Amino acid sequence: MIVKAFPQDFVWGVSTSAYQVEGAWNEDGKGESIWDRFCHTPYRIANGDTGDIACDHYHRMPEDVALMKELGVKGYRFSIAWTRIFPDGKGKVNPKGLDFYDRLVDELGKAGILANATLNHWDLPQALQDLGGWANRDTTDRFAEYARVMFDRLGDRVALWATHNEPVVVTSGYLGGSMAPGLADASVAYRVAHHLNLAHGKAVQVFRQGGYPGKIGIVLDLQNYIPESDSEADVLATQRMLDHSHHLFLDPIFKRQYPQGLMEWLGTIAPQPQEGDMEIISTPIDFLGLNYYFTLKVRYEPWGGLLKAAARPFSAPMWSQTEMGWGVHPEGLTAILLKLRNHYGNPDIYITENGTAAPDQPDEHGFVQDRERIAYLRRHLIAAHDAIQQGVNLRGYFVWSFMDNFEWALGYRPRFGIVRVDYATQKRIPKLSAYWYREVIRQNAVWE
Numbered sequence: 083m084i085v086k087a088f089p090q091d092f093v094w095g096v097s098t099s100a101y102q103v104e105g106a107w108n109e110d111g112k113g114e115s116i117w118d119r120f121c122h123t124p125y126r127i128a129n130g131d132t133g134d135i136a137c138d139h140y141h142r143m144p145e146d147v148a149l150m151k152e153l154g155v156k157g158y159r160f161s162i163a164w165t166r167i168f169p170d171g172k173g174k175v176n177p178k179g180l181d182f183y184d185r186l187v188d189e190l191g192k193a194g195i196l197a198n199a200t201l202n203h204w205d206l207p208q209a210l211q212d213l214g215g216w217a218n219r220d221t222t223d224r225f226a227e228y229a230r231v232m233f234d235r236l237g238d239r240v241a242l243w244a245t246h247n248e249p250v251v252v253t254s255g256y257l258g259g260s261m262a263p264g265l266a267d268a269s270v271a272y273r274v275a276h277h278l279n280l281a282h283g284k285a286v287q288v289f290r291q292g293g294y295p296g297k298i299g300i301v302l303d304l305q306n307y308i309p310e311s312d313s314e315a316d317v318l319a320t321q322r323m324l325d326h327s328h329h330l331f332l333d334p335i336f337k338r339q340y341p342q343g344l345m346e347w348l349g350t351i352a353p354q355p356q357e358g359d360m361e362i363i364s365t366p367i368d369f370l371g372l373n374y375y376f377t378l379k380v381r382y383e384p385w386g387g388l389l390k391a392a393a394r395p396f397s398a399p400m401w402s403q404t405e406m407g408w409g410v411h412p413e414g415l416t417a418i419l420l421k422l423r424n425h426y427g428n429p430d431i432y433i434t435e436n437g438t439a440a441p442d443q444p445d446e447h448g449f450v451q452d453r454e455r456i457a458y459l460r461r462h463l464i465a466a467h468d469a470i471q472q473g474v475n476l477r478g479y480f481v482w483s484f485m486d487n488f489e490w491a492l493g494y495r496p497r498f499g500i501v502r503v504d505y506a507t508q509k510r511i512p513k514l515s516a517y518w519y520r521e522v523i524r525q526n527a528v529w530e
């Protein structure tokens with residue numbers, strides 16, 4: 083058996099997001115978010131599911147943190163619901179909303195668990211959406227105001243801050259209609275991407291000016307894309323997919339420019355930076371959060387939407403597809419990590435999401451022997467270890483997810499947790515993978 087030991091101070095964490103676990107959607111002064119509105123709109127979410135209750139984390143947070151401690155977890159990545167803080171997106175701050183996150187970071191501190199807070203995990207205040215949402219440049223200033231309030235209140239106890247989770251998905255909410263706000267208007271989608279980048283930069287500048295402890299970064303959705311063939315058409319289509327999902331955010335932040343090929347391809351609907359925008363966006367960050375799950379094979383497809391590209395899941399030999407229909411390709415994680423080392427200045431990186439939805443058949447006690455999930459996690463940790471051995475500055479790994487939760491348009495069917503949630507009783511039942519992960523953390527290693 084080959085033991086693959088991780089660096090001494092490696093952060094072993096778990097990940098969730100506010101809308102997917104908190105519930106209490108309109109409690110203690112919380113305002114409506116675009117995901118509340120989207121879920122309350124008929125036929126948008128599978129089975130008519132909503133995040134109204136979710137995992138009731140808003141009320142069960144102390145119990146959940148205690149379970150994280152019992153499992154030996156060293157870091158908790160959560161997101162802050164903007165509408166608990168600014169119910170109307172601006173103006174009056176809601177003290178009860180601030181109090182909840184105050185209690186959360188205090189519980190984490192008592193448990194010796196590092197706090198990793200994301201400001202925007204997609205749940206924009208509906209009141210701001212009514213004013214144009216991320217298509218309205220003013221929203222970048224509302225975001226900076228919200229960031230400042232959070233830095234002031236929690237900055238002494240939060241070790242890692244992320245401005246956005248996966249801005250590309252927010253952009254998709256304006257392109258494909260399957261994510262809130264459920265629009266399909268390409269003419270604003272890339273203005274949205276630019277405003278998300280600008281809001282990120284403004285929040286980073288607020289963080290720098292305030293001299294807060296801790297570190298700040300952004301979390302990006304960086305799946306691995308490879309061409310279906312070596313034909314020029316497939317290679318160019320793959321480049322367009324990479325430009326849209328990676329470089330639309332990586333390049334402004336790390337290179338102070340948008341990917342030229344995509345700008346030319348988009349023409350009049352491309353981002354239109356104003357004077358000074360790119361300097362703000364590229365304000366240096368302390369780390370990059372990487373969400374990796376799978377590899378896709380891309381081909382040129384004349385009917386493939388705006389990018390004239392189509393993608394399908396790719397699985398390494400011996401792997402099938404997951405419950406989400408995603409291919410399994412641990413080597414793709416190593417490839418992405420090496421890309422960041424080779425082309426983006428080898429930044430400090432945290433894997434902020436990696437995990438899999440699995441069939442999860444509970445026994446009569448609700449216990450799940452999720453060996454498929456263990457195999458998935460173990461192989462991706464080996465792939466991450468390979469990258470560290472090649473000089474990648476990987477500082478931590480956060481499993482998606484701590485517990486089963488609301489999977490956006492798919493509702494509660496897909497289960498990603500290492501802890502099972504019995505939604506009828508809200509009981510938490512650690513799966514076999516939770517105990518496996520506890521041993522990985524204890525050993526600070528995985529074994530081949």
Ligand SMILES: CO[C@H](O)c1c[n+]2c([nH]1)[C@H](O)[C@@H](O)[C@H](O)[C@H]2CO
Nearest residue numbers: 099247248303304373374375482489
């Ligand atoms: C498609 O992979 C993306 O990186 C991705 C996967 N996931 C995500 N982003 C989101 O950040 C989470 O809220 C999802 O629950 C999670 C599982 O779908």
